Amino acid sequence: MPILDDKVLGEVKKALQNMQKPVTLKLFTQAFECGYCKETHQLLEELISTNTLLKLEVHQFESDTQAVETFGIDKIPAIAVIGEQDYGIRFYGIPAGYEFSSLLSAILMVSTGLVKITDDGKRFLAGLTKPVHLQVFVTPTCPYCPQAVILAHQMAYVSEMVKADMVEISEFPHLAQKYSVQGVPRTTINEKWYQEGAAPEAMIIAKIKESL
């Protein structure tokens, strides 16, 4: 049974009609012991059918060690959204529920180059000299989460120093434990610093400054 019904497929098609450049979705998966790998794979298969500029490449997490290393994948299911280059945009866990918006946003951004970051924000991100790792913890039923995810992914797109992950926390309970997450969205910056809620750009940038 398809995940995306005809109505949703039509809406997705419309949402992606402004795509300009090709986008490759690299899925890292395995056959066993992965909660949502199969569903994520199916979702992406259906998604790429909506636009010819979309391509899906499937990598086996266990055997395709070179790709796993190149793209820095440490858990599955994982999706790397790749345009003309790898901008460091990742989704860990199935991008279902409200996070489907975040996936479509990432695809459109990489395809069109359109971002909504202020000039001050762009200047700050361009001047980064140290790597910044943003992990946005979400649940699929959280309506405030895509905002935080989209902002982090935009920062990754703008700066080569920034990597940004969506992490669907209910699929990775050990991370909830490790980072003591009990509320979403939460943006964790370079492991130790974090910001609760769908915070505006300026607040996230202030936290990044703190972490450097």
Next chain:
Amino acid sequence: MLDFNLSLSSNADSSQIYDTIIIGGGPAGLSAGLYAARYKLKTLMIEKAAVAGGQLTATQWVENYPGFPEPVLGKQLARDMEAQARFFGLEIVNEAVKAVNLAGEIKEITTDYNTWKARAVLISTGSSPKTLNVPGEKEYSGHGVSYCATCDGPFYPDKTVAVVGGGNSAFEESLFIAKYAARIYIIHRRDSFRADPILIERVRQEPKIELITDTVVDEIAFQDSERKLHLKNLKTDQRSDLPVDGIFIFIGANPNTSLFKGQLDMEDGYIVTDREHQTSLAGVWAAGDVQAKSLRQVATAVGDGALAAYKIHKYLDR
């Protein structure tokens, strides 16, 4: 399973003067947007969240909006309202408003990214959850203190949680959390509840939920290895500790009106309007939860939005 909006690539143009700008995309704003678009007004909605629908998006089930004999998912209703308004031409940009200048003939609305201009403005910014203002609340917000059950309910499988409040939100969200948690205490300062009788009945029938009345939370003591709440019974003055893993707070809402302070007449922070939703400033309307009124529901917000859009249409037509 998949919920998304289509405001990903907007054609909005900040060099234009819009007929009307709607600030806030909850049910009031979306209804106004639908009506304004059908009046063929050049209409822009500014919504800070990536997903329109306001508090509806964080509501699991809606059972009291007419036309849906089966309970409808809040997010589904929100999505459908948005799709309907967009179908008739409503444009939405996802930006947070930083400042407004509402006094002149042309109103200006400034975000981080643009200054938008319009001849008429509808304020439908809604409200945000009230806080308890007790020790521990701020420190543990996001670490066990939550204001969104659909967001954070999944963190409490087989756990014990407290829900504070006696209104519809507290009762509805408790029933939602009961899908995950093993035990729920609803703590309320009075011995009667504002929640609709049908919800009270349902909560009383749910064996996982226990009601604690005449009681307030004095402190959220989550610093110890065993997390607990310090409670005080208001009738007996007796104090007690309640071990819980988390606490959800649903004690009403504060209007989102800080942007408009000093520019519009207000009452307890809510925007005062006439019965046709006009505020104290010409060309500025308010609709939905942000307005001073007695009932804040999806059903009332929708009516507010429709009437405000009609009056804006008449105003621009003059």
